[in-house]
Amino acid sequence: MTDQTPAIELKGISKAFGPVQANKDISIRVMPGTIHGIIGENGAGKSTLMSILYGFYRADAGEIWVDGRRTEIPDSQAAIRAGIGMVFQHFKLVQNFSVLENVVLGAEDGAMLRPSLAKARRELKDLAAEYELNIDPDARIEDIGVGMQQRVEILKALYRQADILILDEPTGVLTPAEADHLFRILKGLRDQGKTIILITHKLREIMEITDTVSVMRRGEMTATVQTAETSPPELAELMVGRKVLLQVEKVPPKPGKTVLEVENLRVVDSKGVERLRKIGFEIRAGEILGIAGVAGNGQSELLEVLGGYRRAEGTVRLNGKPLELAGRHANGRARRAAGVAHVPEDRHHEGLILDFSAWENVAFGYHDRPEFNKGLFMDNAAIKADAAAKMERFDVRPPHPHLAAKNFSGGNQQKIVVAREIERNPDLLLIGQPTRGVDIGAIEFIHEQIVALRDMGKAVLLVSVELDEIMSLSDRIAVMFDGKIMGERLPAETDERELGLLMAGITDTDKPHSEAEIEANLARRHASADKEA
Amino acid sequence: MDFLTLIQVFDTTIRLATPLLLACLAGLFSERAGIFDIGLEGKMLASAFLTAAVAAVTGSVLVGLLAGIGGAMALAGIHGLASITFRGNQLISGVAINFLAAGLTVVVAQSWFGQGGRTPQLSGNARFGTIDLPFAAEIRDIPLLGPIYADLISGHSLLVYVGLLMVPLTWYVLFRTRFGLRLRAVGENPAAVDTAGISVVGLRYAAVAICGLLTGLAGAYLSTGLQAGFVKDMTAGRGYIALAALIFAKWRPWYALGACLLFGFLQALALRPDVIEGTLGFEVGVQLLDALPYILTVVILAGFVGRAIPPRAGGEPYVKER
Numbered sequence: 001m002t003d004q005t006p007a008i009e010l011k012g013i014s015k016a017f018g019p020v021q022a023n024k025d026i027s028i029r030v031m032p033g034t035i036h037g038i039i040g041e042n043g044a045g046k047s048t049l050m051s052i053l054y055g056f057y058r059a060d061a062g063e064i065w066v067d068g069r070r071t072e073i074p075d076s077q078a079a080i081r082a083g084i085g086m087v088f089q090h091f092k093l094v095q096n097f098s099v100l101e102n103v104v105l106g107a108e109d110g111a112m113l114r115p116s117l118a119k120a121r122r123e124l125k126d127l128a129a130e131y132e133l134n135i136d137p138d139a140r141i142e143d144i145g146v147g148m149q150q151r152v153e154i155l156k157a158l159y160r161q162a163d164i165l166i167l168d169e170p171t172g173v174l175t176p177a178e179a180d181h182l183f184r185i186l187k188g189l190r191d192q193g194k195t196i197i198l199i200t201h202k203l204r205e206i207m208e209i210t211d212t213v214s215v216m217r218r219g220e221m222t223a224t225v226q227t228a229e230t231s232p233p234e235l236a237e238l239m240v241g242r243k244v245l246l247q248v249e250k251v252p253p254k255p256g257k258t259v260l261e262v263e264n265l266r267v268v269d270s271k272g273v274e275r276l277r278k279i280g281f282e283i284r285a286g287e288i289l290g291i292a293g294v295a296g297n298g299q300s301e302l303l304e305v306l307g308g309y310r311r312a313e314g315t316v317r318l319n320g321k322p323l324e325l326a327g328r329h330a331n332g333r334a335r336r337a338a339g340v341a342h343v344p345e346d347r348h349h350e351g352l353i354l355d356f357s358a359w360e361n362v363a364f365g366y367h368d369r370p371e372f373n374k375g376l377f378m379d380n381a382a383i384k385a386d387a388a389a390k391m392e393r394f395d396v397r398p399p400h401p402h403l404a405a406k407n408f409s410g411g412n413q414q415k416i417v418v419a420r421e422i423e424r425n426p427d428l429l430l431i432g433q434p435t436r437g438v439d440i441g442a443i444e445f446i447h448e449q450i451v452a453l454r455d456m457g458k459a460v461l462l463v464s465v466e467l468d469e470i471m472s473l474s475d476r477i478a479v480m481f482d483g484k485i486m487g488e489r490l491p492a493e494t495d496e497r498e499l500g501l502l503m504a505g506i507t508d509t510d511k512p513h514s515e516a517e518i519e520a521n522l523a524r525r526h527a528s529a530d531k532e533a
Numbered sequence: 534m535d536f537l538t539l540i541q542v543f544d545t546t547i548r549l550a551t552p553l554l555l556a557c558l559a560g561l562f563s564e565r566a567g568i569f570d571i572g573l574e575g576k577m578l579a580s581a582f583l584t585a586a587v588a589a590v591t592g593s594v595l596v597g598l599l600a601g602i603g604g605a606m607a608l609a610g611i612h613g614l615a616s617i618t619f620r621g622n623q624l625i626s627g628v629a630i631n632f633l634a635a636g637l638t639v640v641v642a643q644s645w646f647g648q649g650g651r652t653p654q655l656s657g658n659a660r661f662g663t664i665d666l667p668f669a670a671e672i673r674d675i676p677l678l679g680p681i682y683a684d685l686i687s688g689h690s691l692l693v694y695v696g697l698l699m700v701p702l703t704w705y706v707l708f709r710t711r712f713g714l715r716l717r718a719v720g721e722n723p724a725a726v727d728t729a730g731i732s733v734v735g736l737r738y739a740a741v742a743i744c745g746l747l748t749g750l751a752g753a754y755l756s757t758g759l760q761a762g763f764v765k766d767m768t769a770g771r772g773y774i775a776l777a778a779l780i781f782a783k784w785r786p787w788y789a790l791g792a793c794l795l796f797g798f799l800q801a802l803a804l805r806p807d808v809i810e811g812t813l814g815f816e817v818g819v820q821l822l823d824a825l826p827y828i829l830t831v832v833i834l835a836g837f838v839g840r841a842i843p844p845r846a847g848g849e850p851y852v853k854e855r
Contacts, residue, residue: 054728056853077730092725094718095845105718106729108711116711156729 085157290474550797574772580752609745
């Protein structure tokens with residue numbers, strides 16, 4: 001293999017954004033016909049490096065070699081000419097265009113559209129047959145599911161004759177079944193001689209599909225190893241720079257009395273779409289209930305209702321006392337007073353005010369407590385002292401309460417929110433996507449805190465799209481699909497395959513199911529949600 | 534209401550709808566590319582003044598038209614600079630252009646011609662004359678079809694026909710050409726265009742330039758086709774009505790024609806209170822009739838007419854994300 005010319009070789013790439021050194025003297029060789037993983041924490045510089053390769057940024061220093069030739073890539077057009085295609089984490093598709101129009105956009109053959117579209121239609125047919133990338137060329141992007149949309153992105157790259165395909169966090173939005181299908185497509189592409197660069201922070205994906213893996217940490221390339229010769233703990237250590245516990249250690253739960261009872265909870269949104277379809281469940285003290293599901297199946301609405309800022313019908317009881325779901329006391333303040341703490345899914349929009357300082361953020365929602373007030377005025381000194389203490393206990397770095405929230409990394413921002421909510425001794429903790437955009441070191445810490453709260457005899461409702469997280473933290477797992485709870489499972493008695501089927505809305509999980517069936521089900525739900533809207 | 538009166542009202546409808554239609558299509562190009570433009574009014578006004586002024590001085594309406602288009606495109610360039618290059622707020626830029634045009638036209642007119650902010654009355658070659666289509670006179674006497682052809686279809690100025698032809702042309706460019714595909718894409722998701730290796734900035738400037746050209750035609754028609762000279766604030770809110778029509782038309786060219794004809798019809802009715810009275814049997818206040826197009830504008834802008842989905846990236850300057 002070493003005598004081959006690398007498909008991509010980067011030599012000494014550096015890139016700084018102001019004072020932040022995003023990439024520091026990075027060199028990497030990607031061999032043709034392989035799947036090369038690049039793994040690293042958020043902010044390690046993976047996406048910057050790939051953006052340089054795709055012509056989105058220009059490197060401050062360094063060389064790019066494609067197929068043994070030194071290549072300048074000043075813009076995306078140059079990258080496309082060099083045979084590089086990119087599938088971004090957030091798809092770059094025009095929602096109200098057809099698949100065909102999206103594929104053709106920017107790669108038309110002449111000033112008139114008709115011949116371009118006809119040619120693309122023929123080529124898509126060939127590509128579909130070659131790589132198992134079946135898709136209706138006339139479907140509108142907004143009518144197809146995310147798995148399909150991702151295939152459109154791959155088709156776009158292949159239509160532009162890409163030999164090197166970069167995928168940035170491709171499985172973040174997919175169900176396990178869709179991810180499996182994606183991996184099969186990628187393996188097929190590799191076997192046809194394409195080179196694939198897979199950027200991810202998920203160790204499992206790296207182990208499952210890559211041939212070689214490079215690890216990035218704080219803008220530097222720390223190692224490149226053959227996947228077969230490494231292990232998840234070793235990669236995690238390379239990523240973080242110290243030993244990391246990948247599995248959460250916890251004792252068996254000791255469930256106590258019922259804390260939260262939910263019955264017939266129904267939510268209809270402003271467009272008239274039913275987001276929660278009369279669901280019911282309960283959580284006991286000292287227990288973590290994990291809600292699994294693909295984003296957008298009602299989990300967010302559930303958190304909002306319980307958090308007090310979305311109206312609903314039905315019954316919710318906390319410690320036996322009903323909570324108001326629509327009246328004057330259906331608000332976040334009343335919920336906090338009742339003993340509900342809430343770490344919202346989207347910390348930037350719901351959890352923090354980014355322009356405000358950390359100490360103000362630590363007090364939000366609790367700023368009217370007597371200990372923070374002196375008569376008519378807020379007791380800022382007390383608030384600051386409290387915030388400093390909490391930030392120290394949660395190891396928020398840097399430990400400066402005066403710094404604006406936006407200046408902390410994702411993991412430390414999340415620690416600020418978690419510290420605010422957990423440290424008030426709530427009876428029920430609602431926590432949504434606790435580790436989204438959070439680095440491995442902080443994930444470990446936040447998971448420990450959640451388990452510690454549960455061991456103190458509190459009830460926890462955990463919503464996450466990361467199946468690994470749900471599996472390792474939950475004492476019971478409920479799966480949501482299309483506003484309904486498809487079923488409850490115990491983590492020890494289920495597996496990803498079964499949960500994946502439930503997440504796709506298929507309840508008879510004992511039967512074998514073809515992928516086509518799963519996809520059809522997802523597409524149906526997508527279409528029906530659209531129609532209702 | 535007899536047949537001839539109807540023909541007359543429709544004839545007026547077409548003439549009054551033309552500046553709306555041209556401005557509406559101008560806005561369509563701009564907004565489809567993601568640049569909101571409430572400065573249609575100002576650009577029309579600038580063009581109306583420049584066309585009339587230069588036509589008055591040179592005696593040639595075509596030279597005037599070029600000047601008018603040039604003025605409108607210059608203002609469009611300012612809007613582009615503010616909202617594309619400097620990523621400013623598109624609404625504020627548009628408002629600024631409207632104020633600039635409203636003030637400058639009168640000031641310059643006054644210092645140039647000294648007629649109280651007007652241009653001199655235009656006549657002859659300094660105006661757009663009417664064009665009689667072939668055989669108009671010959672078939673006028675055929676019942677029904679004759680008057681429709683001779684009085685309704687024939688006998689308008691050049692810019693009316695240009696405006697009507699712009700509808701299929703706009704449709705074709707937008708939906709049948711590469712440029713149109715890219716233009717629509719840049720208004721929906723500029724990131725998709727950027728990653729495809731096409732210049733977002735270039736496309737948006739092209740759209741804004743087309744917008745300038747069409748508002749130039751619209752303004753020129755006001756002062757040299759519909760009227761015979763420029764008077765202060767002669768656009769009278771037509772730029773805003775065109776925007777309302779654009780929303781009503783859901784950013785589609787053929788719907789835009791329909792919406793502008795509707796507004797034109799309301800304006801035409803306002804000129805003929807006698808017809809209203811004859812039809813309804815009672816008198817309707819002239820003020821109410823005059824207000825009708827504006828009331829409809831408010832109703833449409835307030836969102837009472839169905840759900841119109843504007844281009845998704847409209848109003849947002851494009852910034853590359855990390």
